[in-house]
Amino acid sequence: MEFAPARASCPDCRLADLCLPYGLHANEVKQLARIVKNKRLLKTDEYLYVQGDECQSLYAVKSGSFRSFIANSDGAEQTIGFYLPGELMGLDSLQYGRFTCSTVALETGAVCDVPLSRLNELCTEIPGLQIQMMRILGKEIVADHDKIVLLGHRTAKERTATFLLMLSRRYGALGFSNTAFNLSMRRQDIANFLGLTIETVSRQLAELNKQGIITVKQRGVQINDLDLLRAIVEHCPTQPLCAEQPLS
Amino acid sequence: MEFAPARASCPDCRLADLCLPYGLHANEVKQLARIVKNKRLLKTDEYLYVQGDECQSLYAVKSGSFRSFIANSDGAEQTIGFYLPGELMGLDSLQYGRFTCSTVALETGAVCDVPLSRLNELCTEIPGLQIQMMRILGKEIVADHDKIVLLGHRTAKERTATFLLMLSRRYGALGFSNTAFNLSMRRQDIANFLGLTIETVSRQLAELNKQGIITVKQRGVQINDLDLLRAIVEHCPTQPLCAEQPLS
DNA sequence: CGTAGTTTTGATGTCAGTCAAAATGTGTGG
DNA sequence: CCACACATTTTGACTGACATCAAAACTACG
Numbered sequence: 001m002e003f004a005p006a007r008a009s010c011p012d013c014r015l016a017d018l019c020l021p022y023g024l025h026a027n028e029v030k031q032l033a034r035i036v037k038n039k040r041l042l043k044t045d046e047y048l049y050v051q052g053d054e055c056q057s058l059y060a061v062k063s064g065s066f067r068s069f070i071a072n073s074d075g076a077e078q079t080i081g082f083y084l085p086g087e088l089m090g091l092d093s094l095q096y097g098r099f100t101c102s103t104v105a106l107e108t109g110a111v112c113d114v115p116l117s118r119l120n121e122l123c124t125e126i127p128g129l130q131i132q133m134m135r136i137l138g139k140e141i142v143a144d145h146d147k148i149v150l151l152g153h154r155t156a157k158e159r160t161a162t163f164l165l166m167l168s169r170r171y172g173a174l175g176f177s178n179t180a181f182n183l184s185m186r187r188q189d190i191a192n193f194l195g196l197t198i199e200t201v202s203r204q205l206a207e208l209n210k211q212g213i214i215t216v217k218q219r220g221v222q223i224n225d226l227d228l229l230r231a232i233v234e235h236c237p238t239q240p241l242c243a244e245q246p247l248s
Numbered sequence: 249m250e251f252a253p254a255r256a257s258c259p260d261c262r263l264a265d266l267c268l269p270y271g272l273h274a275n276e277v278k279q280l281a282r283i284v285k286n287k288r289l290l291k292t293d294e295y296l297y298v299q300g301d302e303c304q305s306l307y308a309v310k311s312g313s314f315r316s317f318i319a320n321s322d323g324a325e326q327t328i329g330f331y332l333p334g335e336l337m338g339l340d341s342l343q344y345g346r347f348t349c350s351t352v353a354l355e356t357g358a359v360c361d362v363p364l365s366r367l368n369e370l371c372t373e374i375p376g377l378q379i380q381m382m383r384i385l386g387k388e389i390v391a392d393h394d395k396i397v398l399l400g401h402r403t404a405k406e407r408t409a410t411f412l413l414m415l416s417r418r419y420g421a422l423g424f425s426n427t428a429f430n431l432s433m434r435r436q437d438i439a440n441f442l443g444l445t446i447e448t449v450s451r452q453l454a455e456l457n458k459q460g461i462i463t464v465k466q467r468g469v470q471i472n473d474l475d476l477l478r479a480i481v482e483h484c485p486t487q488p489l490c491a492e493q494p495l496s
Numbered sequence: 497c498g499t500a501g502t503t504t505t506g507a508t509g510t511c512a513g514t515c516a517a518a519a520t521g522t523g524t525g526g
Numbered sequence: 527c528c529a530c531a532c533a534t535t536t537t538g539a540c541t542g543a544c545a546t547c548a549a550a551a552c553t554a555c556g
Contacts, residue, residue: 070397073482078400080393092393094386100393120379127372134368137385138342144392145328145340145348149318151399152326152443156544187503195400197545202504218503218553234321404512435535448512450536466521466535 009033018086018173019060020114020132028126035118036060042105048089051102055093057113061085064109065184069192070101079193081147082106082185084170088114091140106184151195159194160204161232164214168223179223257281266334266421267308268362268380276374283366290353296337299350303341305361309333312357313432317440318349327441329395330354330433332418336362339388354432399443407442408452409480412462416471427471 008014010021010033021029039062042048048059051071066083080101083089089111092100123130150162172178183190191198208214213229215222223229256262258269258281269277287310290296296307299319314331328349331337337359340348371378398410420426431438439446456462461477463470471477 070393076401078397080396092386092389094382095390096383096386100390120375120382123378124372124375127368130371130378131368134342134381134385135344137382137389138340138344141340141385141388141392142343142348144389144396145318147396148328148392148399149326151396152440153324192400198503199505199546200544203544206504445513446535447514447537451512454536 010036013062015060015062015086020088020129020136022135023132024126024128028128031122031126032129035122036112036114038113039110040113041110042108044105044107046105048103048105048111049099051099053099055090055097055099055116057115058088058090058093058119059103059111059113061087061089062110062112065106066103066109067106067185067189068101068103077192079189081143082189082193085174088136088140091137094137106189156194156196156200156204157207158233159196160201160208161229163190163194164208164221164223165226165229165233167221168226179226181221183219183221258284261310263308263310263334268336268377268384270383271380272374272376276376279370279374280377283370284360284362286361287358288361289358290356292353292355294353296351296353296359297347299347301347303338303345303347303364305363306336306338306341306367307351307359307361309335309337310358310360313354314351314357314359315354315433315437316349316351325440327437329391330437330441333422336384336388339385342385354437404442404444404448404452405455406481407444408449408456409477411438411442412456412469412471413474413477413481415469416474427474429469431467431469 010016010019011026011029013019013021016022016029021032024032040048040059042064048066049055061083063085065085066089067079068081068083068089069077069079071077083103089103090099093116119133123133150159154162167181167183168178171181185193187198187201191201194201205214205216208229209216211228213223213225215224258264258267259274259277261267261269264270264277269280272280288296288307290312296314297303309331311333313333314337315327316329316331316337317325317327319325331351337351338347341364367381371381398407402410415429415431416426419429433441435446435449439449442449453462453464456477457464459476461471461473463472
């Protein structure tokens with residue numbers, strides 16, 4: 001999903017209010033922009049970083065979408081999450097300075113490279129930036145908690161519906177349609193993320209399609225009845241994956 | 249689990265190197281100690297805070313243990329995690345300033361109250377404290393990722409073994425035995441955390457007991473063969489719930 | 497148009513959930 | 527110290543949702 005020209009710097013970036021600059025004054029945003037370097041371009045299936053790599057920078061999604069996952073010694077993967085424009089990747093590295101998961105591009109995309117040492121320095125100079133980092137980290141934690149709830153005691157149907165609502169909300173927050181979008185990930189990625197098999201995901205999507213709640217055709221998804229979809233996850237916590245709301 | 253006198257302040261606290269003061273100079277620890285107030289005592293089943301409450305403070309476990317969970321409108325719960333001494337609770341509130349989960353004492357315990365506004369101020373004054381906050385937040389995220397892996401594609405036996413290893417590691421890091429300990433949570437809490445039922449957890453523990461790998465008697469657990477227990481989770485990511493290692 | 501990758505559909509098996517009851521533990525008052 | 531009530535844990539029999547295995551249909555790309 002193309003959103004903003006990859007060359008646009010923080011002060012001109014349409015994603016600024018969803019990203020690190022949120023809440024900063026114009027001159028502070030300029031300071032931040034000075035440390036952000038090398039807007040890196042990635043092709044489909046290209047790795048942004050690999051589990052175990054030393055972390056020099058965090059990465060903000062400029063365009064495209066990404067998948068992060070943890071692999072075990074057998075090569076078996078667990079998808080941890082998907083990243084859309086405006087979201088910050090690599091926060092898991094803050095503990096030891098190494099990435100604990102790998103991140104790969106689901107489609108052609110671009111990221112902003114935010115050097116960690118410079119970011120830490122700037123956080124002491126700009127209190128608002130430190131606050132915003134805390135907000136973003138809190139958001140990541142809440143999103144992860146929502147995933148724990150998702151995987152804990154949900155049926156295949158509830159998981160599938162929750163997944164669609166999660167994307168709907170996030171696309172909407174980005175200014176796109178929240179009822180019609182293309183999935184950038186394969187069925188295998190969705191299934192793995194939801195703790196299911198591709199067959200089960202396929203069957204659940206087929207049934208939602210048959211009931212008329214959604215219309216699926218390969219990667220294309222149209223939500224025909226958001227309320228019915230929400231009703232499926234009704235007996236869910238507070239709100240489905242609420243961490244995807246814009247910061248406010 | 250009693251660990252240190254509840255009245256001990258940061259500079260004298262045995263948990264300091266597992267908690268916020270890690271990596272700070274003596275005078276910085278004193279500054280931190282000045283903002284930490286009201287060491288609060290809680291009895292079994294007493295709530296520390298409730299989902300939706302406005303967050304004024306983060307809480308560090310001084311003694312005892314705690315369970316945090318998310319409840320939905322039906323009252324159904326998903327346990328998000330357990331907290332042992334030295335761990336910081338309430339990090340999920342950093343996004344919007346409200347707790348997104350509830351936290352309850354599993355036994356008599358004490359917490360240190362760390363006012364959030366003062367902590368933020370101090371983070372700009374003491375760069376090392378800001379770094380340590382980032383480390384703690386990164387640790388929380390990695391721990392949550394491990395839980396996602398745990399719930400994603402694991403069998404009941406693997407989940408149960410992982411749970412025991414997780415506690416073993418954390419008790420060990422605290423200076424206690426990593427092979428003999430008492431569970432402070434009920435079977436219901438374990439089952440809920442692992443995305444299983446109490447019957448299944450009971451059966452899995454019974455089988456591990458029958459195989460001689462562990463000896464369970466109600467709340468008491470003795471691990472007779474750590475390697476066999478690890479072998480059960482062998483085909484797992486990197487290391488089981490590695491986020492529970494001490495910061496180093 | 498042909499090959500490889502992805503998704504869908506169908507038939508069967510199994511692990512964990514559900515229902516039910518017994519066993520064990522915990523606390524209270526006499 | 528015992529008796530009783532209540533909560534927690536264990537054990538057993540049965541069921542069901544999702545996984546597994548297998549093959550067909552669809553898509554994409556050279």
